[in-house]
Amino acid sequence: xxxxxxxxxxxxxxxxxxxxxxxxxxxxxxxxxxxxxxxxxxxxxxxxxxxxxxxxxxxxxxxxxxxxxxxxxxxxxxxxxxxxxxxxxxxxxxxxxxxxxxxxxxxxxxxxxxxxxxxxxxxxxxxxxxxxxxxxxxxxxxxxxxxxxxxxxxxxxxxxxxxxxxxxxxxxxxxxxxxxxxxxxxxxxxxxxxxxxxxxxxxxxxxxxxxxxxxxxxxxxxxxxxxxxxxxxxxxxxxxxxxxxxxxxxxxxxxxxxxxxxxxxxxxxxxxxxxxxxxxxxxxxxxxxxxxxxxxxxxxxxxxxxxxxxxxxxxxxxxxxxxxxxxxxxxxxxxxxxxxxxxxxxxxxxxxxxxxxxxxxxxxxxxxxxxxxxxxxxxxxxxxxxxxxxxxxxxxxxxxxxxxxxxxxxxxxxxxxxxxxxxxxxxxxxxxxxxxxxxxxxxxxxxxxxxxxxxxxxxxxxxxxxxxxxxxxxxxxxxxxxxxxxxxxxx
Ligand code: NAD
Numbered sequence: 001x002x003x004x005x006x007x008x009x010x011x012x013x014x015x016x017x018x019x020x021x022x023x024x025x026x027x028x029x030x031x032x033x034x035x036x037x038x039x040x041x042x043x044x045x046x047x048x049x050x051x052x053x054x055x056x057x058x059x060x061x062x063x064x065x066x067x068x069x070x071x072x073x074x075x076x077x078x079x080x081x082x083x084x085x086x087x088x089x090x091x092x093x094x095x096x097x098x099x100x101x102x103x104x105x106x107x108x109x110x111x112x113x114x115x116x117x118x119x120x121x122x123x124x125x126x127x128x129x130x131x132x133x134x135x136x137x138x139x140x141x142x143x144x145x146x147x148x149x150x151x152x153x154x155x156x157x158x159x160x161x162x163x164x165x166x167x168x169x170x171x172x173x174x175x176x177x178x179x180x181x182x183x184x185x186x187x188x189x190x191x192x193x194x195x196x197x198x199x200x201x202x203x204x205x206x207x208x209x210x211x212x213x214x215x216x217x218x219x220x221x222x223x224x225x226x227x228x229x230x231x232x233x234x235x236x237x238x239x240x241x242x243x244x245x246x247x248x249x250x251x252x253x254x255x256x257x258x259x260x261x262x263x264x265x266x267x268x269x270x271x272x273x274x275x276x277x278x279x280x281x282x283x284x285x286x287x288x289x290x291x292x293x294x295x296x297x298x299x300x301x302x303x304x305x306x307x308x309x310x311x312x313x314x315x316x317x318x319x320x321x322x323x324x325x326x327x328x329x330x331x332x333x334x335x336x337x338x339x340x341x342x343x344x345x346x347x348x349x350x351x352x353x354x355x356x357x358x359x360x361x362x363x364x365x366x367x368x369x370x371x372x373x374x375x376x377x378x379x380x381x382x383x384x385x386x387x388x389x390x391x392x393x394x395x396x397x398x399x400x401x402x403x404x405x406x407x408x409x410x411x412x413x414x415x416x417x418x419x420x421x422x423x424x425x426x427x428x429x430x431x432x433x434x435x436x437x438x439x440x441x442x443x444x445x446x447x448x449x450x451x452x453x454x455x456x457x458x459x460x461x462x463x464x465x466x467x468x469x470x471x472x473x474x475x476x477x478x479x480x481x482x483x484x485x486x487x488x489x490x491x
Contacts, residue, residue, distance in 0.1 A: 015046025015099070015193040017216055019055055022062030023209025029054050034189060034217060039105040039336040040326050040373040048192050050217035056225035059184045059213040063155040064231045066182040066210025071152050073180070073208070075129045082126035082177055084205035089166075089198060090119045096166060099194040101327040104162060105335035105374065106290055108328055118170035118198070120456035121472060125174035128477045132179070143490040150481040152180035153257055154233035157226040159219065159247070161239045162338055163293045165191025166198055168238045168261075171460070171471040173198070173212065179480035181234070182211045184226065190338055192216045223247065230254050234480065237261070238295075241420065241465050259469025259479045261461055263394045264422025265299050267415035269405070269437050270311060271428035272304040279427050280314030283400070286451035288322055288334050288378055292398040293342070296423035296445065296453055299395055301402045302411050308404040312382050315400060316362040319378040324367055336374040337397060343374040346397035350379055353390040353401065359383045363398070386414055394420070408433070412440035422462035423453050444470075 015036055018025040027033075032050040037043065051059075070078070089096065097111035106114070135148035156176045160168040165187055176183045187195040195214065202212045215222050226232050227250035234257040237247050244262045251258045270279060286298050303311045325332035337343045350364055363379030376398055384391060384401040391401055405411035415424060424441040426448050428434050438446045444462040445453040454460050459470035469479045 015048070015103075017046065017048035017193050017196045019049045019051055019059070019216060020196070020199050020203075020212070020214040021055065021059045022065065022213070023203070028052065028217070029058075036103060036189070036193065037339070038102050039190075039338055040102075042372055042374070045102055046193065048189070048216040051186075051215040052217075052221050053225040056184070056215055056222045057229070059215055060155060060157075060226065060229050060231050062210040063182040063184050063213050064210075066208060066213075067152070067155055069208045070177070070182055070211045071180045075132065075180075078178060078180065079126045079129040081206050082122055082129060082174060085201050085207070086119050086122035086126060088201040088204055089115065089122065092197060092201065093119070096194050096197045098328065099197065100165060100191055101335075103191045103193060104165065104338060105327050107332045107335050108330065110290060111327070114164055114167045117454070117456070118167045121167070121170045122174040124456040124472070125178040125477065128175070128474065129178035131474075132477065132481065139487065139489065141489065145488040147486045147488055149484050149486065150179075151484055153480055153482050154181060155231050156181045156183045156234045156236060156480065157232045158183055158185045159223065159235070159237045159239065160185070160187050162188035162190035163290055163295070166194050169195050169198060171476070172236045173202075175471070175477045176480050177207070177211065179477050181480050182213075184213045184215060184232070186215045186219065186222045186226075189216070189218075223250070227251065227253065227256075232256060234258070236469070236479070244467060257479070259471075260467030261295070261469070261471060262420070262422075262465065262467040263396075264295050264420050264443075264462060264466050265392075265394045265418050266296055266423040266425060266443075267300045267302055267441070268298040268425040268427065269411055269415065270301065270303040270307070271426075271430065271433050271437075272306045273429050273433075274307070274427050276307055276310050276314050280311055281318045282451070283315055284318035284322060284378075287400050288319065288398055291334055291337055291376075293338060293396050296451075297396075298425055298451060299399075299401070300391055300415070301400060302405045302415065303402060305404040305406055308402070312361055312380065312402050315402070316380045319380060319398075319400070320362055322378060324370070324375060324377075334378060334398065337376055338374070340374060342397065343376060346376050346395065346399065349390055349393065349395055349397070350381070350399060353381055353384065353388050356388045357383060357385070358388060358390070358401070361402075386417065392418065408436055408440070412437070416440070416442045419465040420462065421464040422466040423447065425451060
């Protein structure tokens with residue numbers, strides 16, 4: 001996209017996404033591009049620039065120059081600029097949502113929700129820019145003050161996944177800018193046009209040149225140059241555990257600060273006092289949000305034994321009732337998966353689980369009559385045991401594995417048995433049960449009778465292999481600030 005079109009491309013027109021370095025949209029220095037694919041039609045819908053190491057080093061140097069300006073820009077001014085970014089993204093929200101729907105197969109209503117969430121995050125951090133508190137302690141001697149202040153860490157590099165292209169970038173860009181940092185963003189290939197639209201909002205809102213830079217293309221050349229650079233002082237990553245581990249190892253060489261928002265495998269603990277029909281309907285909607293390609297998606301259903309069979313049947317009915325279709329059709333609730341690789345992974349996981357002894361209650365393959373696009377039927381698997389692959393590996397797709405439990409201690413032990421711990425859910429009307437279950441789960445976020453755990457004002461993130469650092473909330477800005485202690489001894 002160019003600097004003058006404000007991201008208002010009509011859908012149907014081919015996307016052309018450039019790099020944004022030091023305040024200028026440009027092609028990759030090699031001139032190379034890659035294709036953007038619509039996963040609902042398996043068609044090329046545009047191209048984007050393929051950044052190399054040279055482009056990455058140029059972006060890092062631009063970010064270093066941008067940092068020199070932005071760190072001296074006062075918090076009230078940073079707040080004003082960020083609030084303008086949020087306003088522009090809101091105004092352009094429909095175009096951004098349509099781009100997400102086409103590029104990621106995300107049903108339009110959900111794409112609108114993603115953009116609205118990104119606007120809220122940016123708006124929240126506009127306020128947080130003005131609330132970077134320090135600390136003062138009486139010194140040990142007369143005339144002495146111990147003072148703690150916070151300073152921006154410097155140039156930040158952000159790598160994000162394709163499942164929420166705009167929201168994931170907003171969760172990094174907004175606190176970074178609020179703190180006074182500059183940023184080099186490398187989004188996933190899928191959905192990068194929508195991220196370019198967000199970058200254009202930054203430009204039009206008056207973010208100075210070099211403060212926000214965008215690199216599109218393959219991750220490795222960008223990551224290699226970023227990790228080798230001493231100018232980049234922090235790396236923030238959203239994606240899978242193995243890539244997070246790889247980046248963390250690389251960060252050691254230049255001692256970069258790191259935040260990791262990685263995978264999960266969220267347990268849902270359904271106690272026998274719930275309204276089964278209502279709980280199953282809510283579970284189906286949560287499970288199929290973004291087609292299950294959500295790191296906090298409910299993925300391991302532990303249902304108390306007395307209601308397990310009834311819950312499985314009700315969930316199967318509920319998922320069958322959800323409308324598969326083209327993401328741009330208003331009624332569509334379930335779109336295609338993001339790419340062929342994900343389609344094959346989901347298909348392979350269902351086949352492996354069946355081979356291990358599970359039973360398909362509904363779904364299990366490509367939907368009849370939809371032989372174009374990366375569609376997969378919403379799938380409920382029963383007779384699942386904890387050792388099966390689907391209970392160990394994150395499904396990241398429309399698969400709901402069902403198992404039963406008897407007691408609190410047993411289900412907590414099983415729910416906590418995996419190395420990851422991102423989100424967990426508890427469904428019950430009994431507050432004592434709810435409290436004991438929520439307290440027992442080793443995760444970063446718990447939903448009690450709700451699946452809503454991602455909001456602008458509360459911290460999002462995991463424990464154990466799901467990573468560390470928090471995004472959103474008061475806590476999110478701390479990851480972009482260094483702590484400085486000054487001992488003021490007068491006279
Ligand atoms: P992935 O780790 O392969 O890819 C995620 C992103 O990282 C993509 O943009 C990819 O291009 C990029 N990437 C790949 N190799 C890289 C490298 N060497 N350096 C820098 N970036 C690199 O994961 P995936 O399978 O595409 O995405 C799904 C995973 O992401 C799931 O495990 C999911 O739970 C996780 N995820 C986590 C969150 C969260 O906030 N916790 C949010 C969304 C997705």
